[in-house]
Amino acid sequence: MAKVALPVSPVERKLPAPTWWTILAGALLLVVFAGYTVWAGVWTTAGVYLEDFRSYVATGKAVRAGTPLYEQGISHLPTIGGTFKYTPFAAGLFVPLTAIPKLLLPLFALLVNLFSLLAVIWICLGSLGHARDNGRIAATAALTALALPLQPVLMNFTAGQVNLILLLLVLADLTGRNRWWTGAGVGLAAAIKLTPAIFVAYLLLTRRFKAAAVSVATFAATVLAGFIALPRDSAAFWAANIADPSRITGDSDATAPENQSIRGALARILDIPDVSGPIWIPIAAAVAAAAFWIALRAHRNNQELLAVSVIGALMVLVTPWTWTHYWVWFIPFFAMAATAAHNARTWYPAAALTATYLLLFPWQVGTGRKDIPLVGLVVLPENYAPPAQAAAHALYVVLGLALLLLAGIRPTWLSPPNPQKVTTTTKATTTTGVRGQAPGGGVGVRPPQKGETPG
Incomplete structure (x- = not known):
């Protein structure tokens, strides 16, 4: 008889959950939420609150009316x-949005984004191995409260954008257990905004062919549904140059500070408003090759959250036009860094996290149209010194590249390997077998056949 240890699942880590900490985390979330309502009131008074969300509602009405899109x-x-x-x-x-009473639409948009943010943090902590306990609940509340003021997250709430929902779809799909429908979340996310289709390449790279097929099939089904329900609009959309950034921005000027992509950074550095593909695509391709290699290594090391986050950051970097609110992919890195700072025995991780947090904080740097606050160092206006503007306008691109570099050279700083929990079972072994082979060796033992004697 011999005892055999078999790996079962990652060890569940425990987060501190004293009563005072749970109450403090909940109170912090309530305070930040109350502060956000004041912030939203400023934008509501200016008449520009939830502009993107209002466009979604208008699109739903246009679909019902048969108006071209x-x-x-x-x-x-x-x-x-x-x-x-x-x-x-x-x-x-977006058609169901038209059935919601107008007075309830702002509340609906707020709750959907808040739920998405909470769920993203919860999933990140779970992917890092934390148990489903009061400690994880308190940490989710605290990290959500701290993440909401980050400029990309705040602007998603303010504009009523869908980026948090897309982030949730991808994380829930790829960081959980493999199921027969794994890949469907990626397909749905790509069916809404196209750019998450990059995760199909990640699935192929990691040899998850079934999940990649589910993603493609889900996406194809949504395209077919579009042609059935809206044949004229579908033909117009898919026949157009959907990769043309002017379709999103209305012009081809890539130098605006709101464009936080590799293409935008190069356009500002070279002062070329319509920077062409031969200039920026080779650089983006080189970054993509490095990012896919980093993600593949993280996947093989059972650091799935890190792998998926690296591809998410890559997606935002190589998009021809990247609004600042696309950078909600900072959130998984924020959760990983916060966990690393909590587990560290030195103050350096906490200091680095604090410095990065302050760079992403929505400092008011001026006023925009209709006197609304202009927030975030990344959109520093022209009345600041040119060197400060140049550094600020490259902020998210530099941070994104720095995170890829950190994930490449020190992945355990963000996502330490999760030890495996083992169970011990008793297994009968035979003392006979291949001549010279000790019991429990690596060579299989053929059982005695009819007419043979052991020996």
């Missing part, structure tokens, strides 16, 4: 250029 000069949606920016399938998803 993608035709310049004919479509009259409250968006840049008057046209819808997402897929026809996404337009169909």
Whole structure:
């Protein structure tokens, strides 16, 4: 008889959960939420609160009325250029918004984004091995309270954007257990905003062919549904140059500080508003090759949250036009860094996290249209010194590249390997077998056949 240890699952880590900490975390979330309502009131008074969300509602109404969604000069949606920016399938998803009473729409948008943020933090902590206990609940509340003021997150709440929902779809899909429907979340996210399709390449790279097939099949089903429900709009959308950034921005000027992509950073450095593909695509390709290698290594080391987050950061970096609110992919890194700072025996991780947090904090740097606050160092206005502007306007790109570099050279600083829990079972072994082979060796033992004697 011999005892054999078999790996079962990652060890569940415990977070501190004294009563005072749980109460403090909940109170912090309530205070931040109350502060956000004051912030939202300023934008509501200016008449620009939830602008993107209002465009989603208008798109739902246009679908019901049969109004064209993608035709310049004919479509009259409250968006840049008057046209819808997402897929026809996404337009169909916005139709139910038209059934919600107008007075309840702001509350609905707020609760959806708040739930998405809470769920993202909860999933991140779970992926890092933390048990489903009061400690994880308190940590989720505290980290959500701290994440909401980050400029990319705050602007998603203020504009009523969908980026937190897309982040949730991808994380829930790829960081949990493999199921037969794994990949469907990626397919749905790509069906709304196209860019998450990069995760199909990640699934192929990590040899999860079934999940990649589910993603592609889900996406294809949404395209087919779009053609069935909105044939004219679907033909117009898929026949257009969907990779043209002017479809999103209304012009080809990539130098605006709101464009926090590799293409935008290069446009500002070279002072080329319409920076061409031969200039920025080779650089983006080199970053992509490095990021995929980093993600593959993290996946093989059972650091799935880190792997998925690296691909998410890459997605935002290589998009031709990246609004600052796309950078909600900072959130998983924030959760990983906060956990690392909590577990560290030195003050350096906490200091680095604090410094990065302050860079992402929504400091008011001026006033924008209709006197609304202009927040975030990344959009530093022209009345500041040119060197400060240049550094600030590259902030998210530099931070994104720095996170990829850190994930490449020191991955355990963000996501320490999760030890495996083992169970011990008793297994009968035979003392006979291949001549010279000790019991329990690596060579299989053929059982005696009929007519043979052991020996």
